[in-house]
Amino acid sequence: xxxxxxxxxxKNKEIVVGVVGLGYVGLPLAVEKAKAGFKTIGFDVQEExxxxxxxxxxxxxxxxxxxxxxxxxKHLLSATSxxxxxxxxxxxxxxxxxxxxxxxxxxxxxxKASSEAISKHLRKGTMVVLESSTYPGTTEELxxxxxxxxxxxxxxxxxxxxxxxxxxxxxxxxxxxxxTPKVVGAIGDEATEVIAAMYRSVLDGDIHEVSSPAVAEMExxxxxxxxxxxxxxVNELCMLCEKMGISAWEVIDxxxxxxxxxxxxxxxxxxxxxxxxxxxxxxxxxxxxYGFHTSMIENSMIINDKMPEYCIERTYKILNKQEKALKNxxxxxxxxxxxxxxxxxxxxxxxxxxxxxxxxxxxxxFYDPYIAEYKFKGKTYTGITDxxxxxxxxxxxxxxxxxxxxxxxxxxxxxxxxxxxxRNALSEYKDYANIELL
Ligand SMILES: NC(=O)c1ccc[n+]([C@@H]2O[C@H](COP(=O)([O-])OP(=O)(O)OC[C@H]3O[C@@H](n4cnc5c(N)ncnc54)[C@H](O)[C@@H]3O)[C@@H](O)[C@H]2O)c1
Numbered sequence: 001x002x003x004x005x006x007x008x009x010x011k012n013k014e015i016v017v018g019v020v021g022l023g024y025v026g027l028p029l030a031v032e033k034a035k036a037g038f039k040t041i042g043f044d045v046q047e048e049x050x051x052x053x054x055x056x057x058x059x060x061x062x063x064x065x066x067x068x069x070x071x072x073x074k075h076l077l078s079a080t081s082x083x084x085x086x087x088x089x090x091x092x093x094x095x096x097x098x099x100x101x102x103x104x105x106x107x108x109x110x111x112k113a114s115s116e117a118i119s120k121h122l123r124k125g126t127m128v129v130l131e132s133s134t135y136p137g138t139t140e141e142l143x144x145x146x147x148x149x150x151x152x153x154x155x156x157x158x159x160x161x162x163x164x165x166x167x168x169x170x171x172x173x174x175x176x177x178x179x180t181p182k183v184v185g186a187i188g189d190e191a192t193e194v195i196a197a198m199y200r201s202v203l204d205g206d207i208h209e210v211s212s213p214a215v216a217e218m219e220x221x222x223x224x225x226x227x228x229x230x231x232x233x234v235n236e237l238c239m240l241c242e243k244m245g246i247s248a249w250e251v252i253d254x255x256x257x258x259x260x261x262x263x264x265x266x267x268x269x270x271x272x273x274x275x276x277x278x279x280x281x282x283x284x285x286x287x288x289x290y291g292f293h294t295s296m297i298e299n300s301m302i303i304n305d306k307m308p309e310y311c312i313e314r315t316y317k318i319l320n321k322q323e324k325a326l327k328n329x330x331x332x333x334x335x336x337x338x339x340x341x342x343x344x345x346x347x348x349x350x351x352x353x354x355x356x357x358x359x360x361x362x363x364x365x366f367y368d369p370y371i372a373e374y375k376f377k378g379k380t381y382t383g384i385t386d387x388x389x390x391x392x393x394x395x396x397x398x399x400x401x402x403x404x405x406x407x408x409x410x411x412x413x414x415x416x417x418x419x420x421x422x423r424n425a426l427s428e429y430k431d432y433a434n435i436e437l438l
Pocket of ligand 1: 020021022023024025026043044045046049095096097098110113114117131132133134166167168169170273274275
C-alpha cells in the first residue's frame with residue numbers, strides 16, 4: 001500500500017527529495033531537507049544557480065554558507081537542470097515563481113512549465129507538493145491534470161498531490177524555514193497524512209493539516225491579504241494625518257499600547273516583495289470566475305499602489321519649502337530593497353519612486369548597501385558605492401525608502417540638507433529640522 005510504504009521510507013530516511021525552483025524559497029527548503037538527512041536534488045532552469053549549488057556556493061541570504069557547502073561535500077545536496085532525475089525522487093516540492101503579467105493578471109506559466117517537466121518523468125509512489133503562492137484551485141484544477149496526463153499515472157492511487165504554502169520571511173532573525181509552522185492540504189486523507197509526516201520529519205514548527213489543497217491555497221492568500229489591507233489602512237490614515245497636521249506614526253505608537261485587539265502596521269512608500277503586492281491579485285482574478293468582486297482587497301490595492309505617487313507629491317512640497325523645484329534637484333534614494341536588511345528588490349516601491357523622480361527630471365542616484373545595481377522595465381540602474389558626509393552634502397534631498405540597519409543614521413542626519421523619511425528610520429532624531437516624516 002502506497003501510504004504504508006511511504007511512511008516507512010520517511011521513518012527510515014530513505015526518501016529522496018526533489019526541490020523544483022532554487023530561489024528564496026526553494027534553496028532554504030532544500031537545505032533543511034538535506035540537513036534532516038534526506039538526499040536532496042534541486043532542480044532549476046538557471047544553469048548559474050545549478051552550478052553555484054554544485055560548487056557549494058550559497059546565493060541566498062537566509063542560508064548559512066557553511067551548511068550548504070557541507071551538505072554538498074557530503075553528497076546530501078546537489079542540483080541539476082535535467083528533469084530526467086525526477087524519476088529518482090520520492091518527494092517533490094515545487095517552489096517556482098508566481099508573478100503577475102503586464103495586465104496584473106496571474107502569470108501561472110512557471111507552475112505549468114515545471115509541472116509539465118515533472119510529469120514526463122514522474123514515477124509511481126511519489127509525493128508532489130506545490131509550495132508557490134497561488135489562487136485557490138491551482139493544485140486540483142491545473143497541476144493534477146498536467147501530472148496525470150503527462151505521466152499516465154492516477155493521483156491518489158499512483159502518486160500523492162498536495163499544497164503547502166511557503167512562509168519564508170527573508171531577513172527574519174527568529175523565524176525561518178525550520179521553525180515556522182506549516183499548513184498542508186492534499187487530495188485525499190492518505191495524501192495529507194503522508195505529506196504532513198514528511199514535513200514533520202524535517203521541520204520543528206507545527207504541521208497543521210487542512211481538508212483540501214484549496215483551503216491551504218486560500219489560507220496563504222488570507223495571510224498576505226491581511227497584511228495588504230492593514231497596510232492600506234495605515235497608508236490611507238497617513239495621507240489624512242498629513243492634511244490634519246497629526247503624525248500617523250505617533251497615532252500608531254499610541255494605538256499599539258492596547259494589549260489586545262490591535263496589531264500595529266506601518267505606512268510606507270508602497271508595497272514590495274514577491275508576495276504581499278501580488279497574491280491578492282491572484283484572488284481577485286479567481287473571484288471573477290464566480291462573479292464576485294473582492295472590493296475590500298481592490299480598494300486597499302488602489303491605496304497602496306498610489307503611495308509612490310503620494311511620496312512624489314510630498315517630495316515636491318518638501319523642496320518647495322526650500323524654494324527649490326523638483327526638476328534638476330539632486331536626490332539620493334537610500335535603499336532599493338523592498339524591506340530592510342535584505343537584497344531582494346522585486347516589486348520594491350523604490351524602483352517606482354526613482355522612475356517617477358526621473359520622469360520629473362530630477363537628478364536621482366541611489367545607495368543600497370545590499371544592491372549595487374538593479375534592472376527595471378528593461379533598464380539597468382547602478383547605484384553609488386558609498387555614502388559619507390561629503391557625498392551626502394551634494395544632494396538637495398535624501399529619501400529614506402528602505403531602513404537598512406547598517407546605515408550610519410547620525411552621519412546621515414548631520415550631513416544631509418533635507419531628508420524625507422518614509423520609514424520612520426529617524427525616530428530617534430525628532431528634534432532635527434532637516435527631517436520630514438511620511
Ligand atoms: N520570497 C519570499 O519571501 C516568498 C515567501 C513566501 C512565498 N513565496 C512564494 O514562493 C514562490 C517562489 O518564490 P521565490 O521568492 O523563491 O522565487 P525566486 O524567483 O527566488 O525562485 C524561483 C526559482 O524557480 C526557478 N524556476 C523558474 N521556472 C522553473 C522551472 N520551470 N523549473 C525549475 N525551476 C524554475 C527560477 O529559476 C528561480 O531560481 C512564489 O510563488 C512566491 O510567491 C515567496
